[in-house]
Amino acid sequence: MRERNNRQLNMSAGMASVAVASVLVALKLWALAETGALSVAASLADSALDLMISGAGLAAIIYAARPPDEDHHFGHSSAEDLAALGQALFILTSAGVIAFAAVARLLSSNPVRLEAEGRGIVVMGLAIMLTLGLVIWQGHVARRTGNRVVKADRLHYLADLVPNIGAIVALLASSRLGVTQVDSVVALLAAALLVRGAVGIGRGAWDALMDRSAAPEVVSGIEQIVTEWPGVHGHHDLKTRTAGSRLFVHLHIELDGSQSLDEAHAISAGLKRAILEAYPGADVIIHKDPVRD
Structure with a gap:
């Protein structure tokens, strides 16, 4: 039931x-056609990439929700990591184009004049509220749910708020003071x-695809549960990895x-x-050994 609710939440996001x-x-x-502002163009480019990336992310969420089958015994959750890695690459590309x-x-020796700043401000204000x-x-x-695709999506939409606010500042500076350089600084x-957000997203997705172990606090939390569990005299070979939003635990x-x-x-x-109560949705395999071994 909990996993189904999580899938529905991820889908809605x-x-x-x-x-x-x-x-x-x-x-x-x-707004770009009306103002000609580079800060608006930067925000537009980011939103266009957001649309493409969000579409790919939604597809990954749908695919990752498929249950395990004969070819994918551990499910399809790694699709989330592939989508997140793709998001990071797209974000880095857009950042480079905007910066250039x-x-x-x-x-440039010929500063670009901005126009219809008031209309642009209204549009950017509406964009901020929607975002x-x-x-x-x-x-x-x-x-x-802990879904990595949703987290990545949220991160770059959260980052969108800064250029959106900056675009308003740039348009105000142009309309009130005649200063157009603020537009490029905001961009x-x-x-x-x-770039900062993309590096974080990419690193997390890469670590998951390379089967890196779960975060140290997760591993220590599992160890504490095992150590305190009645009837368990010890444990060894605790191995963890993550795939998308799912945690895999192997333990003796x-x-x-x-x-x-x-x-x-x-x-x-x-x-x-x-x-499972502490880490919902985890895939846990426990092997039992006699204490004398």
Whole structure:
């Protein structure tokens, strides 16, 4: 039941992301045509990539939700990591394009004049409200499900707030003070934030694809549960890895070899339930060894 609810939450976050990105692209296309502002263009480019990435992310969420089959015994959750890695690469590319355009405009001897700043400000304000609503919902879903695609999606939408606010500042500076350089500075700041976020997303996805063990606090939490569990005299060969939002745990526990198989199974089953309660959705395999071995 919990896994089904998590899948539904992840799906809702993915569909909301695609819907908001579509609206933002349309609004910012109009605003760019009206103002000619590079900060708006940077925000538009980011939203266009958001739309493409969010679509791919939604597809990954749908695919990752498929149950294990004969060819994928551990499920399809690694699709989330592949999508997140693709997101990181797209974000880095867009940051490079934005930074290049901003530097070129700053070094140009003919400053670009911005127009219809008031209309652009209205559009960017609306974009901020839509983005805030999406980020709040994605944050709720990410906390409930731990889905890496939703987390990555939320991160770059959260980063969008800074260039959106910066675009408003740039348009105000142009309309009130006649200063157009602020537009390029804001675009550079947006590019830097995008790079920082993309590196974090990419590193997490790469670690998961390379079967890196779970976070140290997760491993220590599992060890504490095992150590304190009644009937367990010790443990060894604790191995963990993550794939998408799913945690995989392999563990050997040491039990009294003189007890019955039913008693040993009851201890192991209880321990597995305790681990699942602490880490919902985990895939836990426990091997039982006699304590003297």
